[in-house]
Amino acid sequence: MSADPHKDGTVHRFGASLEEASGAVILLHGRGGSAEDILSLAEAMYNPRLVYLAPQAAGSTWYPNSFLAPRESNEPWLSSALRKVESVLDLAIAAGIPRERIVVGGFSQGACLSTEFVATHPGRYAGLIALTGGLIGPLGSDVTHVGDLAGTPVFFGSGDPDPHVPWSRVQESAEVLTDMGAKVTARRYPGRPHTVSQEELEFGRRLLQDAFAAV
Incomplete structure (x- = not known):
């Protein structure tokens, strides 16, 4: 088993080119999904000035x-996944897009x-859409973290009950951030199935609109 299984995963792109984009949106797919799947959200939250970047998980x-499992049971995949996201962030930063213009x-x-x-x-991001x-x-367990998000706008949306994500953890995460x-x-969203609603997409679209209004 590789110690870094996601290292060589392809990063799919949509929208503006990295060189011409005024901001970037990194989108991460769910279990069993694909980078192509999650980029369909980019179409729903499209801004022609942005580049949308979606890495593919191994x-x-x-x-x-x-x-919610013990963290060690998800290693080395979890640490590799976090490194993969960081590499995509670094890709955008290297192209001249600072962290505060990255969602x-x-x-x-x-x-x-x-x-x-x-x-x-x-740090200060343009936003987080969870x-x-x-x-x-x-x-x-203790899920608190240390650091300053410096006013980063964050949106959490979730059905309740959800078969995979208890609302209590969503609330706890919102409090920590x-x-x-x-x-x-x-x-x-009471009774909503494990999916993305139009209202959530609208929240995401507005977050992007506000985050990049002055760009």
Whole structure:
């Protein structure tokens, strides 16, 4: 087994070129999904000035077990996944797009990975869009992190009950990121299946619109 299974995963692109984009959106797919799947969200939240970047996970999963499983049971995949997101962030930064003009987001497992990445790599981002996800770690464990998110706008949206993501973890994640200085909006959708709703896409679209209004 590779110690870095996601290292060579292809990064798919949509929208403006990296060289001409005024901002970037990193989108992370869910378990069993693909980079092409998650880029369909880019079409729903399209801004012609932005480049949308979607890395492909090895075996279509970022880590093998639930995000609520003991962290060691998801290694080395989880650490590799976080490094992969960092490499995509570095790709955008190297092209001249600073962190404060980069949004990170995803659905389900990708939303968990997005949230964990921003919490463990704190700074000012253009935004975080977590569609059915939260910080990684067993229920009842300490998921607090240290660092300043400096007003980063964050959107959490999730159904309740959800078969994979308990609303309690979404709330807890929202509180942790708020304590780190993010400006958090969380929306609970009673009885909504494990999917992305039009309202959530509208929240995401507005976050991008506001984040890049002055660019």
